[in-house]
Amino acid sequence: MAKTLYDKLWNMHVVHDNNDGTALIYIDRHLVHEVTSPQAFEGLRLAKRKLWRVAANLAVADHNVPTTDRKNGIADPISQLQVDTLDKNCDEFGITEFKMGDIRQGIVHVVGPEEGATLPGMTVVCGDSHTSTHGALGALAFGIGTSEVEHALATQCLVLKKSRSMRINVVGKRATGVTAKDIILAIIGKIGTAGGTGYAIEFTGEAITALSIEGRMSLSNMAIEAGARAGIIAVDEKTIQYVKGRPYSPTGKIWEQAESFWNTLHSDADAVFDMEVEIDISTLTPQVTWGTSPEMVTSITGLVPDPEQEADDVKRGSIEKALEYMDLQPGMAISDIQPDVIFIGSCTNSRIEDLRSAAKYVQGKKIAETIELAIVVPGSGLVKQQAEKENLDKIFIEAGFEWREPGCSMCLAMNADKLRPGQRCASTSNRNFEGRQGQGGRTHLVSPVMAAAAAIHGHFVDITENIEA
Amino acid sequence: MQKFTTFTGIVAPLDRANVDTDAIIPKQFLKSIQRTGFGVNLFDEWRYLDMGEPGMDNSQRKINPAFILNQTPYQQASILLTRHNFGCGSSREHAPWALLDYGFKVIIAPGFADIFYNNCFKNGILPVVLESAIVDKLFDLVTQKTGYTLTINLQDKCILGENNDSIPFEIDEFRRHCLLAGLDEIGLSLEYSDEIKSYEQKQKLQTPWLFTDLMES
Ligand code: SF4
Numbered sequence: 128m129a130k131t132l133y134d135k136l137w138n139m140h141v142v143h144d145n146n147d148g149t150a151l152i153y154i155d156r157h158l159v160h161e162v163t164s165p166q167a168f169e170g171l172r173l174a175k176r177k178l179w180r181v182a183a184n185l186a187v188a189d190h191n192v193p194t195t196d197r198k199n200g201i202a203d204p205i206s207q208l209q210v211d212t213l214d215k216n217c218d219e220f221g222i223t224e225f226k227m228g229d230i231r232q233g234i235v236h237v238v239g240p241e242e243g244a245t246l247p248g249m250t251v252v253c254g255d256s257h258t259s260t261h262g263a264l265g266a267l268a269f270g271i272g273t274s275e276v277e278h279a280l281a282t283q284c285l286v287l288k289k290s291r292s293m294r295i296n297v298v299g300k301r302a303t304g305v306t307a308k309d310i311i312l313a314i315i316g317k318i319g320t321a322g323g324t325g326y327a328i329e330f331t332g333e334a335i336t337a338l339s340i341e342g343r344m345s346l347s348n349m350a351i352e353a354g355a356r357a358g359i360i361a362v363d364e365k366t367i368q369y370v371k372g373r374p375y376s377p378t379g380k381i382w383e384q385a386e387s388f389w390n391t392l393h394s395d396a397d398a399v400f401d402m403e404v405e406i407d408i409s410t411l412t413p414q415v416t417w418g419t420s421p422e423m424v425t426s427i428t429g430l431v432p433d434p435e436q437e438a439d440d441v442k443r444g445s446i447e448k449a450l451e452y453m454d455l456q457p458g459m460a461i462s463d464i465q466p467d468v469i470f471i472g473s474c475t476n477s478r479i480e481d482l483r484s485a486a487k488y489v490q491g492k493k494i495a496e497t498i499e500l501a502i503v504v505p506g507s508g509l510v511k512q513q514a515e516k517e518n519l520d521k522i523f524i525e526a527g528f529e530w531r532e533p534g535c536s537m538c539l540a541m542n543a544d545k546l547r548p549g550q551r552c553a554s555t556s557n558r559n560f561e562g563r564q565g566q567g568g569r570t571h572l573v574s575p576v577m578a579a580a581a582a583i584h585g586h587f588v589d590i591t592e593n594i595e596a
Numbered sequence: 597m598q599k600f601t602t603f604t605g606i607v608a609p610l611d612r613a614n615v616d617t618d619a620i621i622p623k624q625f626l627k628s629i630q631r632t633g634f635g636v637n638l639f640d641e642w643r644y645l646d647m648g649e650p651g652m653d654n655s656q657r658k659i660n661p662a663f664i665l666n667q668t669p670y671q672q673a674s675i676l677l678t679r680h681n682f683g684c685g686s687s688r689e690h691a692p693w694a695l696l697d698y699g700f701k702v703i704i705a706p707g708f709a710d711i712f713y714n715n716c717f718k719n720g721i722l723p724v725v726l727e728s729a730i731v732d733k734l735f736d737l738v739t740q741k742t743g744y745t746l747t748i749n750l751q752d753k754c755i756l757g758e759n760n761d762s763i764p765f766e767i768d769e770f771r772r773h774c775l776l777a778g779l780d781e782i783g784l785s786l787e788y789s790d791e792i793k794s795y796e797q798k799q800k801l802q803t804p805w806l807f808t809d810l811m812e813s
Pocket of ligand 1: 189190234236474538539
C-alpha cells in the first residue's frame, strides 16, 4: 500500500504495536533544555531509574540565559538555579551539554540541526512544542511534556497514538520579499490554530521545494501554531547538502548508506491523506498579526478587522478581546501600526539567512527615532560567529540595533529581555499570546525583513514595494 | 499517580476559546524546579491585578474580582468548563500541574490542543471532549445556577448533571485504563525492555546513522 512520509517514519520506529491505534515508538534523539527537564530528572531519581541510552540525549540551556554580558552569570537567582540544575543533572547523568559560554550554545531547535544531532529519518523529541522545527529535515519531530521527557530518558521510547495525516500543498511562486514566515502565517490564517489538531502535517509543493532548509525550518517550526505537533517535509537534495559535514552527521560508508535511505523519505505518489489543503502563494503579500493568536493575521496591505462584521459569537468575542488587549481600532490600516520595540530572533527566525535578510534591508539606514529598543538575538553561538564574519553585527549596530548573545530572549521573556506593559513589538517569533513577551506587552508576528523595515520606518511597511531583488 | 474513578465537583465556566498555556501559567513561574506550588499562580494575569513574580506573597496581592475563579464558590471549583482549543501553545506540563494544584480534576471543552491533552492524563486530570452544542448547554446550566455540580463517571464514560441527565463521552481505552488504575506509564513501558533492546540491535544494523552517539570525544 502506498505510504505517506509520516507512515514511513512511524512504521520504522514501532517497537511494540498495541493494536489499538497506539504503539511504543522508539526515540532516536532527545533534546533537553532547562525549563521542562528538572522535574523529569527528579522523577528518575525518586524511582531510582537510569537513562536508557545516555548518548541519545543532547542538552542546552536557552530559555533563561541572558543575552547581554555573561561574565557575571545570570542576575536573576531563580533563572540561575534552573540553569545550574540542568548543568548538575547533565553532569550527574552523563549527558552532553553545551553550557553557557560554549560557542555551540543556543536555542535548542537551532542547535540540533546545526550540529547534525537531528537528522532525516529520526524521531526527535524535546520538552518544547517547537520541536516540530526538525521536521523540516524529514524527521518525525514533536514536542512533549515533562512526564514524557522522563519517559524518554528512562526508556528511549514513548507510548504514542498515531495522528491522522494532513497534506498542505503549497503552490505558486513567492514574490520577492515574501518569506517562509509569511507562508506559514498565511496557512495558520487559513486553517486556524486548531486546524491541525490531531494531525501530522506534511508540507509539499513547488513553493516548499523552492525554500531553503532554513526557510523550511521556519515553516515546520510553526506547524504547532496550526495545532499540529509535527510538520514534516520530504528529503531532497537540499536536505542532504544541508546535513552533510555537520559535526554529528555520518561520514564514509555510513553516510552513503544513510544518503540512499534518506532518498526514500517522501510520501509515495499515490499516498492518501486524511485531509488535503491547498494554498496558492503566487499573490501572497507579507503577513502581520494584529491579534493575540497567530491565526489573527492579515496582509501588510490589509486592515485591522471589525468585530461587528463577525457573525459567530465566540469569534466576535475573541476579536473584541484581542483588539482591546492590542489597543487597536477596527478598520485601521496595518501599515499605520507603530511598534516601539523590534525583536529579531527566536527558533523561528534567528538563523543566518534570517539575519542576512534583515541586515540587507537595514544596511546604511538608521532605525526610526520612535523605536525604543531594537535587538538582534542570533539563534546560536555559531550563527553569531558566522554573522560577525560577514560583518552583519556592524550593519545592525550602525543602524541602531543591539547585537546580543544567543538564546530565546524576548520570544518568551523568561530572561531579562521583556516588553513593558503597553509596549508594542514587531517580533520574528512565533507566538503573540497575551503577555508572551512580557505582561501587558503587545506582539505583532512578522518575518525578519518586515521587522527590519518596521524598525527603519517606525511603522509596518510593504517591503515588496521597494525591495531590490 | 492517584486513581480516578468517579468524581463530583463544582463547575467553573471559563468562557474563552483558545486559552493558551502561557495564560494558564505565565512563564515567569516556569523557573521553579518543583512539580507543585503552581496553583496560586494559575491564570495569574487574569486572576490578579498586579504583575505576578515567583516568590511573592500571593495573599497580599490585589485580585481581579471580575475573574471567575475569584468569585464564590469557584475558589472551590474542581471542574473547568471552557471553549475550544484549550491548552494551545507551549508544551509546558506546568499547565496541568497548576490546574491540578488549584484543585481541578476535570476539564470539559469542545476540543483541546494535542500536547496539553496528553499531559493531562500523565497527571491524573481527565480532559473531556464534548460536542460544541453540548458544551453550550452546559454553559447555560452552569451560568444559570451558581455552584452547579457535575459528576464524572470514568468507569461508565458519562457525565451526570444535577437533574441526573447523563451525557456520554469518548476516551481512548488505554488512557481510561491508566487513569482508572493510576498506572505508572514508565513502569509499563519498561516491561517491554527486551523488545526495546532487540529493536535497537536490528535498527543499528539497518540504519546505523540513527545511533550516532552524542558524546564529547
Ligand atoms: S525561541 Fe521561543 S519558541 Fe523557540 S524554544 Fe525558545 S522560547 Fe520556545
